Amino acid sequence: MTDHEFGFATRTVHAGSRPDPATGARALPIYQTTSYVFENTESAAAYFNLQEYGNTYSRIMNPTVAAFEERVANLDGGAGAVAFASGLAAQSAALFTLLRPGDHVIASSALYGGTITQLKHFLGKLSVGLSFVDPDDIEAWRSEINGDTKLLFAETIGNPGGNVLDIESVAELAHAHDCPLMIDNTFATPFLCRPLEWGADIVVYSATKFLGGHGTSLGGVVVDSGEFNWSNGRFPVVADPSPAYHGLSFHETFGVYGYLTKLRAETLRDLGAAISPFNAFLLGQGIETLPLRMRQHVANAMTVAEFLHEHPGVDRVSYPGLPDSPYHELADKYLPDGSGAVFCFDLPGGREHGLRFIESLSLFSHLANVGDAKSLVIHPASTTHRQLNDNELAAAGISPGTVRLSIGIEDAGDLIWDLSEGLNALRDVS
């Protein structure tokens, strides 16, 4: 057998899922089991001591879940991945593994509302300091760095403002200060952007969205490059002998697999937010069609964005793929195959028009999710970003008349028909 680099589409179908050695099953078997019989007492001890790769209990590992994890890690070019019950669970665990009280995090202000809340309140309860910055301003990132800063965090494509992050510059800044950069790549997926290739260290996903692609299953995943030097003296929580694992020094002992091993063997074990094998099966199956779906998602998104951009009843369309987007140049660099399929536009009539528009649609589903094969719509100011005050809303690029779309894989003409009906309904009443 000679060395061969398989292409992305081949890996979406095959990575992590080899024929089942026990049965020959070609589809990924769903190992619906809580626990695993040990070969003997020696094996059992070796598994718990992390001396041998073995299954002990499905809160910590499961073969179906592992196939999904390996698939995502492979597509992103990471050392490995750990899956969780949801995107926010994955993010909590990724943060919890590397932070301790007194640390400081710098995050983009243009993030999913649930993430802003998580960073502000969850990290606050753990006595972790936090600064939100304008993600487009590298000097803003730089000026917030202090001696306690342990992490920089942003989204590839901001939710819902459509900011495209200059990943390479922010990664360079992070590394100059011995910090890792964590990127939420949910909107881009590894098909459109692979942040590790631009210098990011850790990538998190809500797999619930485009990875799964069908709106059936919650799940999240953390991918680690394995390249960050946790033994640089600033991360004793990762590098020092762990009292929670009989004195094991995860980074020294497991090297590039150190952070991932700690994330699984300690954080997943202790937080307990394990994904179900059935969800991992569905999400893994979703990934098999990721390239096909994403091509249709971004083509439809571009068509719909252009339609709205031309429409006299629409104020502003924040799709990075549009030529007049302030993020067009960054999108060309980081998202050459398309700028995702979630974006916002503003209705000049404010909140009332936003709500009336949504009520007039019949093909777009009004719900709080994105990244479904079906097209979705929501009014962020009254739903997903409801916990944010006016300043935070503005910093996230949201006005009272902002409507967020998640463009599906239907026929673009039908989506435009539905949006036209909604816009016409506003004209009739104003």
Add this chain to the structure above:
Amino acid sequence: MIDNPYQNQDVIRNALNAKRIALVGLSANELRASSFVGRYLLFHGYDVVPVNPNEESILGRKSYPSLSDIPEKVDIVDVFRHPSAVPAIAEEAKAVGANCLWLQFGVISEEGAELASKGGLDVVMDRCLKVEHARYLGRMHWLGFNTGRITARRA
């Protein structure tokens, strides 16, 4: 990975057929990486021979002061020492007729690798023997690690 002449997939897979592996610099401290590797290799049936002049025995196996003190033929010389120690170990590995010089993660010595390679040994550098076994023959995929393995053939 493919560009590094000392990380060739065929060489790595072939090395895994070894029977006897000398672990040069194996620590008696069970929390050190070398101990994890040694224990793993024992678990998978390899004849593990510790080489550490400071210990009588490690992992229940007799420890030898040097490679040339080992009475049996060694297939792989697996090195956990500082890179500066590698050229001398490479010479010794040649002298005892080993088939492969394996340098663990971070044990990077172009000089040592070249010495061994010119002496007819297979050389693997900056790779972990445990990880490569787990990747191709073991169960690394059970814990969500990226093995890079794509195949439709039944194991």
